[in-house]
Amino acid sequence: MSIGGGAANPILTVGSVALDSVRTPSGEVSRMVGGAATFFSVAASFFTDVRLVAVVGEDFDAERASVFEGRRIDLEGLQRVPGETFRWRGEYGSNLNTRETIYTHLNVFEAFEPRIPHGFRSSPIVFLANIHPALQLEVLEQVRDPAFVALDTMNYWIERTPAELKAVLARVDAVVINDEEARQLSGEGNLVGAARAIRALGPSHVVIKRGEHGVLAARREEFFAAPALPLADVRDPTGAGDTFAGGLVGYLASVQSRTHDAWARAVIAGSTMASFAVEDFGLGRLLRLAAADIRDRFREFKRLTHFDAL
Numbered sequence: 001m002s003i004g005g006g007a008a009n010p011i012l013t014v015g016s017v018a019l020d021s022v023r024t025p026s027g028e029v030s031r032m033v034g035g036a037a038t039f040f041s042v043a044a045s046f047f048t049d050v051r052l053v054a055v056v057g058e059d060f061d062a063e064r065a066s067v068f069e070g071r072r073i074d075l076e077g078l079q080r081v082p083g084e085t086f087r088w089r090g091e092y093g094s095n096l097n098t099r100e101t102i103y104t105h106l107n108v109f110e111a112f113e114p115r116i117p118h119g120f121r122s123s124p125i126v127f128l129a130n131i132h133p134a135l136q137l138e139v140l141e142q143v144r145d146p147a148f149v150a151l152d153t154m155n156y157w158i159e160r161t162p163a164e165l166k167a168v169l170a171r172v173d174a175v176v177i178n179d180e181e182a183r184q185l186s187g188e189g190n191l192v193g194a195a196r197a198i199r200a201l202g203p204s205h206v207v208i209k210r211g212e213h214g215v216l217a218a219r220r221e222e223f224f225a226a227p228a229l230p231l232a233d234v235r236d237p238t239g240a241g242d243t244f245a246g247g248l249v250g251y252l253a254s255v256q257s258r259t260h261d262a263w264a265r266a267v268i269a270g271s272t273m274a275s276f277a278v279e280d281f282g283l284g285r286l287l288r289l290a291a292a293d294i295r296d297r298f299r300e301f302k303r304l305t306h307f308d309a310l
Ligand code: AMP
Pocket: 016, 018, 019, 020, 034, 035, 036, 087, 088, 104, 130, 131, 132, 156, 237, 238, 239, 240, 241, 242, 243
């Protein structure tokens, strides 16, 4: 596994940079740096160079911006405008697999027009993090012939903007989505059926995130499944999905191979990164992570899932 290799393809990502307030059974934190594109970028930057396009408000001070410092994250596309940064609050009960969104304040995202800097337009890999699908489409209009485009979305957009979401799904190679959202988007209760129905909308790769139950990943007709690492101490699941996507797409960008084996390793790289994200609030654990930790945990996944055939 190449972490931090030099020849990796850069990834362009567009999505939310947020101030998150979160309550879980382990505690409560207010206005910490989060956002789908933030978790994605920090996770993917362990594997390759990331070009982040997003918007923040005046409240996103230097201390908050320091989460991006010293990483392979290019901030040329991070706009700072008058107003408040996107804010989101989520609360979890004792079952950490379900959460309630208390509020979503789009703030500076309401007037956001993604402007992709010239140097970012020929990015070979694109990750459209969870954001208004019309904005995801605008990004695709500005990039030149990317080799691989992946997208994340959530119930908020499936309910409010289904037509725009279908238009962008028709133009991507991979979608990363959680189980409830996969059922909602496809109208299929069964996840295998849901993956098939979503593939019929455009993406050849469909990754369904199932929280503590792991992931079900369809690559064309073929399925690959991975458990979540059994962890005794889960403090905050926020951002696990975006961190998963960062590991998955980051790994794919760092290797040239597009075989089933490379895809399977990417799914495990995503699961590995997500297993770290949930161990502390917000970005906490990811910011303290070293490449050696990632390699060790990747191997733990192999031990956990390996067995010989009969
Ligand atoms: P996850 O736990 O992977 O679903 O992602 C949680 C992150 O998504 C938080 O950091 C939020 O700031 C961000 N988020 C929540 N709702 C939205 C939304 N409607 N659009 C964009 N980002 C969002």
